[in-house]
Amino acid sequence: MVQTIQALILQQRRPRGSWVLLSIAMMMLGITILHYLTGGYLLRYHSIFRSLYYLPIAVAAVVWGRRGGLLTSVVTTAVYLPNVLFIKGLPP
Secondary structure, eight states: OHHHHHHHHHHHHSOOHHHHHHHHHHHHHHHHHHHHHSOTTOHHHHHHHHHHTHHHHHHHHHHHHHHHHHHHHHHHHHHHHHHHHHSTTSOO
């Protein structure tokens, strides 16, 4: 009986998957836009934006566990990789 009540409480607290997925995608899109539109001479901001990519990975890991965190990190790497490969002469 106690386990059933705990399961019901946990189900009510768990956010809906589609809203979380949408918010993670919006975070990644916003961070990517900020990062790609920032001039190369503003290295301090590039460093901040690069660090902000950890936020959607952490949210996905909390909500969906290890698989969600790993999948989000792979997507983040795919989004960030063109910046590293095609913009030469600047630190990533």
